[in-house]
Amino acid sequence: MSYNPTAPDTTADRTTGEPATLPTDRRTGCPFDPPAGLTAPDDRPLRRMRYADGHIGWLATSHAAARAVLSDPRFSARYELLHLPVPMPGMEGMTQVPPASPGDFLGLDAPEHTRFRRLLTGKFTVRRMRQLAERVEGFTHECLDAMEQAGPVVDLVEAFARPVPALMICELLGVPYADRDRFQGHVATVFDQTSDAEARGAAFAAVGQFIGELVAAKRAEPTDDLLSDLTTSDLTEEELIGVGGVLLAAGLDTTANMLGLGTFALLSNPGQLDALRADPGLAEQTVEELLRYLSVADPIARAALEDVEIEGQLVRAGETVTVSVQAANRDPLKFPEPDRLDIHRRATGHLSFGHGPHQCLGQQLARVEMTVAFPALFARFPTLRLAVPPQEVPLRDRANIYGVISLPVTWDKE
């Protein structure tokens, strides 16, 4: 199929003159499913979409279109070229996105992006991350011990889902043990949707200052960790602090939400959970399937640098394409019966870590953390269950990273 510019445009949205906005409401329906309308039966892998500032761009929902956009260098990740799919919470009036601040390589293209990426990839290899499995195990059991003492009835997010990745990222970045509580406290506030904007702003500033001090300390006295290594690179002080912040944000909120929402999903699918309990060898597969099924980090936006044809549709230079990871991961052409959580399926090829040059740098760490953490949790608490009705679990439906705000759980004491 090829695009014919002289043919009448038959996209329904255009004929009505009202392109839809990005569907974001998950409140009706299953908490693990994408918002209604996002994956509606639709033979157009790319459809017109209205952005927060009125821009008419595109929404990519098929697996093939998503992969094509994310791996094509004619699409840019530079923030200042993008239009926001939905208004930023708390910044509704913002129409233009500022360029990436120093060190925020997520908003850069090659070759600037490559420069940062090359400094970091060696620290996140499959082999290195597997070597960390033992540390993850140690932290996981510490958290489970504390949870056992505190309960039954604990908030699993606070007791388990947040601290496990937080301790690991502290370990990687080289946050001294004595500072970890202070650091974790600030970080928890930054990501806490229930605290007010002012408190979150103050916590955000505190995290920035914390990383600044940490960088200075590593420069004065390098230890065996990632930040110390980076102080010997050609990064400026500002860039170094920026990179630290990116790694922290990316390594924390994502995995924490996968652990929280993933536990909720497994508890809601007892058959699947039983299968995992019976065969812990399914852990890696379960993690891939949960990544696909939950797609917590979504969406991803790119801007066309020139006219590009994607799946037979012409995207014009300057137009933003929003790639819906959730929709792509529920594409029935790629994953049969996509709305079923099935830990026996081969979910490899999901786009939850993105695709293309920006594909998640920390994905192997995330995999190791989850592969260790989920089985350990269910082994320690064989009777783990929700302490509230499922519909009362508060969802992060306005956050960039989807998940649960808290997950009250209980179990039978021996």
Place this chain on the structure above:
Amino acid sequence: MSDPNERLRLGVDRDRCVGAGMCALTAPEVFDQDDDEGLVVLLHPEPAPGHRAAARMAAGLCPARAIILHSPDPTDP
């Protein structure tokens, strides 16, 4: 489908590699990553028959198209 007797030759383009590690995860017998930059290292340019399927899959999964298959076969991840 691929002919099992057909030889599979692989190449890698380290300039394109973004070090995401999908290859080393999917076909650890065939690919590794170097410790310095985390970029792909090709251990076996002509993988043994038992490792060919995984190698093809790794090529399909690579986010940067840094793995080159010299026998044109399906690479759908």
